[in-house]
Amino acid sequence: MSLKKIGLALVAVALTASTLTGCGQGASKDAGATKASGSIKIDGSSTVFPITEAVAEEFQKANPNVKVTVGVSGTGGGFKKFVAGDLDISNASRKIKDAEKTQATTNKVDYLELPIAYDGISLVVNKANTWVDKLTVAELKKIWEPGSKVKTWKDVRPSWPAEPIKLYGPGTDSGTFEYFTEAIVGEAKKSRADYNQSEDDNVLVTGVKGDKNSLGYFGFSYYEENAKDLKLVPIESGGKTVTPSMETIKDGTYKPLSRPLFIYVSKNSLQKPEVKSFVKYYMENAEEMTKAVYYVPLKKEEYQAGLSKVN
Known part of the structure; x- marks a missing residue:
């Protein structure tokens, strides 16, 4: 169970x-x-x-x-x-x-x-990912903005491997997609289009679980239900690094992705x-x-x- x-x-x-x-x-x-x-x-x-x-x-x-x-x-x-x-x-x-x-x-x-x-929108990578310790809002924008040139993890940080990033995220009808793009990219519904999309967060979970080089985002509940198979990524914003949790979402310190x-x-x-x-x-x-x-x-x-x- x-x-x-x-x-x-x-x-x-x-x-x-x-x-x-x-x-x-x-x-x-x-x-x-x-x-x-x-x-x-x-x-x-x-x-x-x-x-x-x-x-x-x-x-x-x-x-x-x-x-x-x-x-x-x-x-x-x-x-x-x-x-x-x-x-x-x-x-x-x-x-x-x-x-x-x-x-x-x-x-x-x-x-x-x-x-x-x-809820707190959560960034996750595959459990086998050993290099991602955190992501800054600037790095997330670089990854997800329209016309992004990021193709590999090395494109995000030079010290990371030259392995292709496989992105997973909600479809364009999703409120999570809209909130995330406004908070991270700076304008609602503005995002690169070359990623694996689904309105069903369980599909996104499955995608990240099955791909070592994956990066995805969805609601905190879906991470918690699959925590043994996913790695949660802390977010750095305003000089502070915060990981989503029941406590940080409730007290508002998980910025800018609490809603x-x-x-x-x-x-x-x-x-x-x-x-x-x-x-x-x-x-x-x-x-x-x-x-x-x-x-x-x-x-x-x-x-x-x-x-x-x-x-």
Whole structure:
């Protein structure tokens, strides 16, 4: 059993215990307090996917008549469907853009923006890579900027081997891609195109695992789940070298690649009992679920603020 599955199993036990002790006291996080039926359509960010998937699995155990489908088309891909009115919930690793807001208004899609966790975009290399000790923001820009002349590791630092760099990263519909390029290259969505792209972070993990000369980036959760097969790369920014961790992401010292994560919920969909029950369950249990899948939770009062918007 993977560490993530063990974590989710422990959360499931804790939630069950919470339900039992809360009976008769009016204070329970029970997903089945009001049995629901119907279907819920969710799509979007691959970074947010593990959290939403975990919530959906636990919710459906208590509500077997609700079918929750969670797709992974990237933040941009999810928003395209969401603002067209085709989704109940959109997972997002960035805030909705003005152009997307305009489309939502045109299509009469009103929504709630609910922060659910923090993440740190993580740079990783193959476990067999013995030369990379850290990368500076300037070196990362040199590697990833449009028209980059970097072809080998030696092109990054003269002391590194003249082996070809094999790059892995999110596709252009990904919020992670957009955030990374803005933070590192200096302009959102500006990047060299000759790298292995996927909206599915598991595909990127597999690529880096299988290539000694690889370099890739994706959400911290995907590194943590595969830590035994990957090597995390510290980032030097502003004269400080920091490695992403639960602590450095939470305290904001992992710069410039820490960011908030969101779900966007259609207000029309919230009129459906199954959607409202799911979103309430999400906000009530997000702290435990977030930690179980290796993300950094918000403060309790932030989840309470989100819950108050739903009620």
